[in-house]
Amino acid sequence: MERGGFHGYRKLSVNNTTPSPPGLAANFLMAEGSMRPPEFNQPNKTSNGGEEECTVREQDRFMPIANVIRIMRRILPAHAKISDDSKETIQECVSEYISFITGEANERCQREQRKTITAEDVLWAMSKLGFDDYIEPLTLYLHRYRELEGERGVSCSAGSVSMTNGLVVKRPNGTMTEYGAYGPVPGIHMAQYHYRHQNGFVFSGNEPNSKMSGSSSGASGARVEVFPTQQHKY
Amino acid sequence: MENNNNNHQQPPKDNEQLKSFWSKGMEGDLNVKNHEFPISRIKRIMKFDPDVSMIAAEAPNLLSKACEMFVMDLTMRSWLHAQESNRLTIRKSDVDAVVSQTVIFDFLRDDVPKDEGEPVVAAADPVDDVADHVAVPDLNNEELPPGTVIGTPVCYGLGIHAPHPQMPGAWTEEDATGANGGNGGN
Numbered sequence: 001m002e003r004g005g006f007h008g009y010r011k012l013s014v015n016n017t018t019p020s021p022p023g024l025a026a027n028f029l030m031a032e033g034s035m036r037p038p039e040f041n042q043p044n045k046t047s048n049g050g051e052e053e054c055t056v057r058e059q060d061r062f063m064p065i066a067n068v069i070r071i072m073r074r075i076l077p078a079h080a081k082i083s084d085d086s087k088e089t090i091q092e093c094v095s096e097y098i099s100f101i102t103g104e105a106n107e108r109c110q111r112e113q114r115k116t117i118t119a120e121d122v123l124w125a126m127s128k129l130g131f132d133d134y135i136e137p138l139t140l141y142l143h144r145y146r147e148l149e150g151e152r153g154v155s156c157s158a159g160s161v162s163m164t165n166g167l168v169v170k171r172p173n174g175t176m177t178e179y180g181a182y183g184p185v186p187g188i189h190m191a192q193y194h195y196r197h198q199n200g201f202v203f204s205g206n207e208p209n210s211k212m213s214g215s216s217s218g219a220s221g222a223r224v225e226v227f228p229t230q231q232h233k234y
Numbered sequence: 235m236e237n238n239n240n241n242h243q244q245p246p247k248d249n250e251q252l253k254s255f256w257s258k259g260m261e262g263d264l265n266v267k268n269h270e271f272p273i274s275r276i277k278r279i280m281k282f283d284p285d286v287s288m289i290a291a292e293a294p295n296l297l298s299k300a301c302e303m304f305v306m307d308l309t310m311r312s313w314l315h316a317q318e319s320n321r322l323t324i325r326k327s328d329v330d331a332v333v334s335q336t337v338i339f340d341f342l343r344d345d346v347p348k349d350e351g352e353p354v355v356a357a358a359d360p361v362d363d364v365a366d367h368v369a370v371p372d373l374n375n376e377e378l379p380p381g382t383v384i385g386t387p388v389c390y391g392l393g394i395h396a397p398h399p400q401m402p403g404a405w406t407e408e409d410a411t412g413a414n415g416g417n418g419g420n
Contacts, residue, residue: 060275060278060279061279063271063272063275063276063301064271064272064275067271067272068305071302071305071306071309072305072306072309074306075306075309075310075313076309076310076313076324079322080313080316080322080323080324081322081323081324082323082324083323083324083325083326085325085326086312086324086325086326086328086329089326089329089330090305090308090309090312090329093304093308093329093333093339093342094271094301094304094305095279096341096342097300097301097304097341097342098276098279098280098297098301099279099280099282099283100341101297101300102279102280102283102286102297103283105293106283106285106286110285115287115288116287116288116289116290117280117286117288117289117290117293118290118292118293119290119292119293119295119296121293122293122296122297122300123296126300129338129341130337130338131300131304131338133307134300134303134304137299137303138296138299138300138303141296141299142292142296145292145295145296146292
């Protein structure tokens with residue numbers, strides 16, 4: 001399921017990586033119209049008695065300057081120097097960037113009548129607003145992020161595959177998860193007939209054999225008859 | 235309204251170094267567990283928009299990584315601009331020039347004052363529909379030593395993309411706190 005969804009997004013990202021300049025201009029106008037947070041306009045900065053209040057708001061509105069400087073250092077050569085006012089300027093630009101992307105992503109959510117901004121909305125907004133170079137690294141990042149999340153929460157369900165066959169009754173067991181890694185169809189078959197064998201399966205008989213081979217046309221390999229079994233094993 | 239600079243938006247040097255930057259610089263940044271920017275603060279900034287109601291858990295994480303790329307992008311372009319003048323220090327004027335010359339940073343132009351020293355910017359001013367400012371930030375930045383800037387911490391405008399009717403106030407506030415004498419805002 002996750003893989004399918006991710007592939008679906010890849011198609012979407014490919015389509016969005018070719019925005020036309022007029023569309024880009026229109027997007028800017030839309031983005032400009034959607035970014036009007038009143039909270040930002042209300043507070044007035046006074047350098048006389050609002051030091052603590054300014055500090056709290058500064059912490060809320062900007063990323064930590066130390067983190068910004070660390071990232072700047074990461075990309076610059078060792079002999080490069082950064083003036084303090086340029087550090088502060090880039091610090092402010094980061095907050096503006098977050099608001100800019102969020103506004104565009106939220107517009108897409110509202111257009112599609114959704115309430116939750118997802119990672120795909122963020123990527124879509126970046127692509128629409130001209131940050132196409134960011135899409136590929138961030139897609140890889142998101143993929144790895146979800147892999148980690150997937151490992152934590154057990155989301156693999158190898159026993160969910162259902163195949164109706166009058167001759168064999170399929171039941172989930174402990175080895176289903178192990179075989180699920182190779183794919184749903186071969187895993188199911190291997191789990192049904194041979195618990196600890198990774199080879200192909202063979203079912204004695206003429207009609208059942210043809211049915212099984214027809215249903216599992218994708219799984220091709222050396223078929224060796226191991227031992228005759230009863231038709232209804234379980 | 236289109237604020238594009240038709241000429242020399244990305245010089246050849248910029249292209250070459252940017253390509254190497256994206257291919258090499260990004261590899262080490264795919265560490266999923268390492269977050270440079272605090273996620274809680276990104277969430278808070280996202281929720282400043284009153285229309286934003288719910289945010290999925292992955293979105294702030296993704297934005298955190300995107301912000302790292304944004305900072306590196308802006309920093310590297312500013313460094314290239316500083317090197318064009320044979321300087322080893324990135325100044326505010328370098329960041330301002332990059333914002334003026336790069337299309338994807340158009341949304342920052344209302345927050346970063348325009349670099350009047352650049353002829354390309356002067357050509358774009360009528361399209362922006364923004365009143366011209368007499369002072370030249372380049373000269374100010376070159377004359378004032380960095381120590382002076384440290385002594386007076388500069389708090390710029392509210393850091394958001396203000397609509398056009400509110401721009402004069404933002405400009406005046408920025409000029410007042412920026413200690414740039416002689417700037418006449420509308």
